[in-house]
Amino acid sequence: MKEYPIARPLISKTGERGVLGVLRSGCLSLGPKLEEFEYKFKKMVGTKYACAVSSGTAGLHLTMIAAGIGPGDEVITSPFSFIASSNAVLYVGAKPVFTDIDPVTYNMDPSKIEEKITPKTKAILVVHIFGQSAAMSPIIKIAKKHKLKIIEDACESILATYKGKNVGTFGESAVFAFYPNKQMTTGEGGMIVTNSKKIYKLCSSLRNQGRSSNIQWLDHKYLGYNYRMAEMNAALGISQLAILGSLIEKRRKVAKLYERYLQKFAGMVELPAVAKDNTHSWFVYVVRVKNPKIKRNNLIKLLAERGIATKPYLPSIHLFSFYKELTGHRKGDFPISEMISDTSLALPFYPGLGENDVKYICRNVVEVLNNYEKQIQK
Ligand SMILES: *Cc1c(COP(=O)(O)O)cnc(C)c1O
Numbered sequence: 001m002k003e004y005p006i007a008r009p010l011i012s013k014t015g016e017r018g019v020l021g022v023l024r025s026g027c028l029s030l031g032p033k034l035e036e037f038e039y040k041f042k043k044m045v046g047t048k049y050a051c052a053v054s055s056g057t058a059g060l061h062l063t064m065i066a067a068g069i070g071p072g073d074e075v076i077t078s079p080f081s082f083i084a085s086s087n088a089v090l091y092v093g094a095k096p097v098f099t100d101i102d103p104v105t106y107n108m109d110p111s112k113i114e115e116k117i118t119p120k121t122k123a124i125l126v127v128h129i130f131g132q133s134a135a136m137s138p139i140i141k142i143a144k145k146h147k148l149k150i151i152e153d154a155c156e157s158i159l160a161t162y163k164g165k166n167v168g169t170f171g172e173s174a175v176f177a178f179y180p181n182k183q184m185t186t187g188e189g190g191m192i193v194t195n196s197k198k199i200y201k202l203c204s205s206l207r208n209q210g211r212s213s214n215i216q217w218l219d220h221k222y223l224g225y226n227y228r229m230a231e232m233n234a235a236l237g238i239s240q241l242a243i244l245g246s247l248i249e250k251r252r253k254v255a256k257l258y259e260r261y262l263q264k265f266a267g268m269v270e271l272p273a274v275a276k277d278n279t280h281s282w283f284v285y286v287v288r289v290k291n292p293k294i295k296r297n298n299l300i301k302l303l304a305e306r307g308i309a310t311k312p313y314l315p316s317i318h319l320f321s322f323y324k325e326l327t328g329h330r331k332g333d334f335p336i337s338e339m340i341s342d343t344s345l346a347l348p349f350y351p352g353l354g355e356n357d358v359k360y361i362c363r364n365v366v367e368v369l370n371n372y373e374k375q376i377q378k
Contacts, residue, residue, distance in 0.1 A: 003307040004348035004361060007181035007284075010247060015239030022231045030208075033234035038191070040241050044159075045168045045176075047193040049200035052234060053207050056155040056177025058227035059190035060088035060125075062206050063151050063173040066199045069094045069122050076116050076148075077125040078108045079318045080337040085127050085153045086317050096327075097121070098318050100334040104273050106130060109336075110138035114146075123149040126171065130313075131183070131251075131283040132274065133162035136170050151175075155190070156283040158183050159248055163277050168193050173203075178233075183248055183281055184240035186233035250351035251282035257355055258285050258347065261362035268369050269345075285349040286313050288340065293376050294369070296343055302368045308361055313346035 022033060034052055042050035053059045069075060071093035077086055079098040086096035099116050102109045106129050113124065124143055126134045143150050150171035154160075158176050160167045168174035173196070178189035192203050202222075205211060210224025229237075240247070259271055270288040274280045289296050296312060303310050316337045318329035331338060348361055 001307045002357075002360060004309060004353075004357065005350075006309045006311055006346060006348055008350040008352055009180045009185045010243075010250075010351045011185075011236070012239050012243055014242065015236050018235035018239045019232050022235045025231075027231060029228060029230050031231045033231045033238060034229060037229075037234040037237045037241070040238060041176075041191055042193060044241060044244075045166050045193050047169060047174075048195045049193065049197065051192045051194075051200055051203045051207065052229040052237070053190045053192060053203075053227045054229055055188050055227075056153075056175055056179070056190035057084040057088065058207070058225070059175035059177070059192045059203075060084060060151075060153060060155075061091045061225075062203045062227065063175055063192055063199075064088050064092045064094070065206060066173060066194075066202045067123055067149050067151060072120060073122040074118060074120040075123045075125050076113060076121060078127045078129070078337075079316045079334045080106055080129060080314060080340060081127040081153065081317060082155070082314060083317055083320065084155070085125060086323075089125065090326075094122070095120075096125075096317075098329070098334055098337075100336050101340070102135070103336050103340070105132050105134075105275050105278075106340055107132065107134035108139070110135050110142065113139065113142050117142075117146050117148070121146070121148060123151055125151050125153060127153040128157035128160060128167045130272070130286060131157050131160055131281040133157060133160050133167045133278050135275070135277070136162045136165075137277075140170065155182070157281055159244065160281040161279045169195075172196060173199050178237060178240075181283075183251065183283060184237070184244050186229065186237040186240070189229050189233045189237060247351050248281050251349070252280070254349060254351070254353045254358060255280070255282050255285055257353075257358040258287075258362065261359055262287065262365075265366050265369075268366070268373075282349070284313055284346045286344050286346045288343045289345060289369075290343075291369075291373060291376075294372055296345060299345065299368060299372065302372070303364065306364050306368070308364055309348060311346045312341065313344050314341065316341045
């Protein structure tokens, strides 16, 4: 039986050599690869500064501190995200205030943001979900009107554009992530980008125990953390940046193949849509099961029996037990986010998938769905 994982990184030979070179160099942290990675990254995204960190989550934490967000503050964000985005708000003692999403792009619905603004609101933490930008023009307009900061969680959407502009360039700072399932990987890692020298300097210091940049003084100006990225990871990152364009192009092709082989079954599964202002950078390929009688989780089991890994993507954050207890949220509070969470199915999706693989996966998905529907009718 063929086995298909959900995600799979593609590492180049140059990447292997780069990591090995670091191991042999003796300089395993705070060395030249870190600087080179940051330099190339900021050039690619188009910001003045980039600060590499140990994970996307660490990066989000530092951007919250750098934005001066703390106890008593509120940050408006999306319930349809990976838990790290709203956890970062909690790390600094502030309150994540959720707002429901758009049913087509699964990003924050700008028309629902203003009703969530209170005198305590300090920022909007925009999450660009699945490889597609949020509707930035209306969000920026709201932020300006109410004097709120914008911080972007761009962890899933590297090189996605909105009206021709890269995500990561809209807010006072933005964060990218390099876990192995992302469009590019460093094993573990993240990157903060900003045009503010002050934020850049603060984040570089905070990731390194709050040490001042003049290392001779060994002074600690702030309560810092160890959120450094090691040289091995940075070397891998450099090699991934070099092929990122082609990695995303390959993902785009796989998405097109899924579209080709699933379009005929649009009555059963709803396919992802790209908003007109956006170019998609394809973090995941998520379809939605249309028949409300089909239990998505059963579908996942049936596909697993055929060697095809699929996943619910994503659960709504406000319904995690920890969040329910903390915020008092319950089912029904964000109906669109919940509806997407209950019906979404991420299919195997990575650059190594060829046309025959996609055909095979689609044939099995459709077969399993057909069998399921027949069984329900009985
Ligand atoms: C991947 C991801 C992060 C960061 O994850 P790390 O595993 O800490 O690198 C943050 N937000 C979103 C939306 C993500 O998908």
